[in-house]
Amino acid sequence: MNVHITEAKRILVANDRGGYTVPTDRLYPFQWNWDSAFVAMGFALYDTDRAYRELERLIEGQWADGMIPHIVFHQPSDTYFPGPNVWRTRHTIPTSGITQPPVFAIALRKVFEAAGSGAEARTLPLYEAALKWHRWWYSARDPEGTGLVALLHPWESGSDNSPAWDIALARVPTTTDTPVVRKDTGHVNASMRPRDEDYNRFIHLVDTYAACGWDPAMQWGKAPFKVAEIQTTAILLKAGEDLEHLAREFGRTEDAAEIAAFNDLTRKAILAQWRPALSRFVSRDLISGEDVEAATQAGFIPLLSLDLEKNIADALVDEMKAWSKGLKVAFPTTKPGIAGWEPKRYWRGPAWAIINWLLIDGFKRNGHPEAAEELRRSTVAAIEAEGFAEYFDPVTGEGCGGLGFSWTAAAYMWLAWT
Numbered sequence: 001m002n003v004h005i006t007e008a009k010r011i012l013v014a015n016d017r018g019g020y021t022v023p024t025d026r027l028y029p030f031q032w033n034w035d036s037a038f039v040a041m042g043f044a045l046y047d048t049d050r051a052y053r054e055l056e057r058l059i060e061g062q063w064a065d066g067m068i069p070h071i072v073f074h075q076p077s078d079t080y081f082p083g084p085n086v087w088r089t090r091h092t093i094p095t096s097g098i099t100q101p102p103v104f105a106i107a108l109r110k111v112f113e114a115a116g117s118g119a120e121a122r123t124l125p126l127y128e129a130a131l132k133w134h135r136w137w138y139s140a141r142d143p144e145g146t147g148l149v150a151l152l153h154p155w156e157s158g159s160d161n162s163p164a165w166d167i168a169l170a171r172v173p174t175t176t177d178t179p180v181v182r183k184d185t186g187h188v189n190a191s192m193r194p195r196d197e198d199y200n201r202f203i204h205l206v207d208t209y210a211a212c213g214w215d216p217a218m219q220w221g222k223a224p225f226k227v228a229e230i231q232t233t234a235i236l237l238k239a240g241e242d243l244e245h246l247a248r249e250f251g252r253t254e255d256a257a258e259i260a261a262f263n264d265l266t267r268k269a270i271l272a273q274w275r276p277a278l279s280r281f282v283s284r285d286l287i288s289g290e291d292v293e294a295a296t297q298a299g300f301i302p303l304l305s306l307d308l309e310k311n312i313a314d315a316l317v318d319e320m321k322a323w324s325k326g327l328k329v330a331f332p333t334t335k336p337g338i339a340g341w342e343p344k345r346y347w348r349g350p351a352w353a354i355i356n357w358l359l360i361d362g363f364k365r366n367g368h369p370e371a372a373e374e375l376r377r378s379t380v381a382a383i384e385a386e387g388f389a390e391y392f393d394p395v396t397g398e399g400c401g402g403l404g405f406s407w408t409a410a411a412y413m414w415l416a417w418t
């Protein structure tokens with residue numbers, strides 16, 4: 001077997017904390033939501049029991065209202081800030097109070113298909129959890145029924161420090177009730193991490209929502225940051241398609257109709273966010289009512305979940321080629337050369353294996369297998385050269401951030417092995 005696959009499996013073993021996988025030791029010492037979904041897909045390739053376990057442990061953190069939190073604090077650790085005492089949530093297991101991109105149902109379908117016949121009983125509770133979460137997205141984060149779901153904290157996007165948030169986040173005060181004691185910069189060079197001022201804003205938002213007792217309607221009313229976000233919505237739609245498929249498999253016809261209605265609404269809403277002049281889809285800032293025009297990877301993620309007209313798919317692919325020109329590793333999370341572009345700083349330029357994985361699937365879906373193959377090769381080569389880093393500097397190819405990273409290992413398995 002390819003030595004790198006062996007190494008990828010070793011990383012998942014090293015990051016196992018008892019049925020769930022931490023993203024990497026010390027920097028991220030708990031269970032993260034979308035990381036675990038990607039990791040479960042990795043396990044699905046060779047150990048479906050462990051893949052199910054990953055998802056089962058994640059939903060231990062699911063709230064009564066259906067929200068699946070972005071972090072489940074299964075065990076205490078003092079190497080991460082903000083911990084449970086900052087979040088002040090009320091679930092039986094300590095969790096954060098915000099969510100993350102809903103990759104869960106995409107993973108669940110893959111795990112179920114890998115497990116084969118007889119897996120229905122184990123899949124059903126996870127299916128129910130996913131359905132509750134999707135309902136939460138539409139009620140808590142799209143109360144006006146637009147079809148686009150909104151984020152109330154940049155960390156909910158998974159692209160925590162993206163230039164997409166610069167304008168919306170600048171309105172958030174830097175004052176906090178909570179002392180900000182960062183731990184991340186003790187593990188990773190500060191030049192690769194968010195700036196202190198933005199960290200204060202991130203915590204200001206946590207304080208605001210904790211003061212709402214984490215009630216979704218109250219938070220919606222009070223939120224100083226509210227972005228109907230294109231990457232999350234596109235992921236929700238792909239997950240919705242997979243959930244609808246599972247509903248039909250399990251004979252849940254009413255559920256299937258309900259999910260299909262969500263999907264139809266969202267499909268139309270995403271299409272309305274296409275901006276031909278930018279050759280991208282855009283998010284909407286719900287506080288200002290304006291488009292978020294920052295040039296980031298998010299605008300291309302709809303490739304994953306829509307069967308686009310050829311002229312739109314071609315325009316997206318051409319634009320992506322233009323951004324990738326001359327880079328050692330594609331795909332940059334920010335357009336090279338623009339004001340917000342920082343090739344080593346967290347989500348402001350670097351290439352991430354899991355984003356590439358989504359884009360590769362999007363290229364395949366939309367009739368661009370050669371673009372898929374090129375990006376697949378570039379991602380595999382970057383990992384083989386530098387190891388399972390959190391992300392890669394697209395200019396030099398250097399592996400950056402945390403090392404021994406679980407989702408990079410899972411992505412490698414899918415991209416190199418399948």
Ligand code: GLC
Nearest residue numbers: 023028032034035158159160
């Ligand atoms: C960072 C990333 C986020 C990820 C987490 C754990 O916060 O921005 O997407 O889930 O690390 O890997």
